[in-house]
Amino acid sequence: MTFFSRTLAASTAAVIAGLMVAAPALALDGAVGEDPLELAQAAPALPTTDRGRTTFNPQSICLDHVARRAGGRTYLRIRLDLKPEQMTAWSAFTKAADDADVKETARCKALPTELKERPGYIERLTMREAAMKAQLDRIEAVKPSLAALYGTLSAEQKTVLDGARMMGGSMRGTMGPPSGPR
Numbered sequence: 001m002t003f004f005s006r007t008l009a010a011s012t013a014a015v016i017a018g019l020m021v022a023a024p025a026l027a028l029d030g031a032v033g034e035d036p037l038e039l040a041q042a043a044p045a046l047p048t049t050d051r052g053r054t055t056f057n058p059q060s061i062c063l064d065h066v067a068r069r070a071g072g073r074t075y076l077r078i079r080l081d082l083k084p085e086q087m088t089a090w091s092a093f094t095k096a097a098d099d100a101d102v103k104e105t106a107r108c109k110a111l112p113t114e115l116k117e118r119p120g121y122i123e124r125l126t127m128r129e130a131a132m133k134a135q136l137d138r139i140e141a142v143k144p145s146l147a148a149l150y151g152t153l154s155a156e157q158k159t160v161l162d163g164a165r166m167m168g169g170s171m172r173g174t175m176g177p178p179s180g181p182r
Contacts, residue, residue: 056115058127062108066101073097076164080157089149096145100138107134 073094082090107130119127153161 059111059113066104079160086152089152093145093149096142100141
């Protein structure tokens with residue numbers, strides 16, 4: 001066997017071994033570049049009706065939004081790397097946000113746990129109106145303490161906060177230019 005054929009055989013074996021290791025991981029992951037631990041956090045499959053249609057659980061979705069906002073605050077606190085003199089303003093903000101979460105949780109628990117049929121147009125408008133009113137109440141409750149916190153931040157911290165997703169969604173989506181391809 002010549003040097004060239006040994007090198008070719010070795011490199012081919014290395015590529016095949018790499019593919020054997022990577023292929024199951026890529027199949028499990030579903031997409032290159034995503035966190036494989038997200039699989040453990042994935043929501044279970046939605047239940048279906050006897051006709052095969054997916055049922056809808058407004059209560060669960062609403063409670064998930066509350067939980068994500070609470071997690072987002074923890075993430076933001078770490079990213080901001082707050083100084084001791086900023087902690088009073090942060091505490092006031094989190095207290096206001098936590099109080100708003102309590103109200104939102106109560107609203108969520110009043111929602112139905114299952115909708116088998118799509119609500120009519122007027123009922124959907126009413127549900128959307130109630131959700132928008134709750135969102136406005138939340139903004140009005142949190143905004144003063146958030147503005148006070150913002151006033152204590154350095155320019156670098158403001159950049160972090162300005163780029164953050166707040167209130168369970170991207171503020172850019174409704175109040176500014178799009179953040180990229182959708």
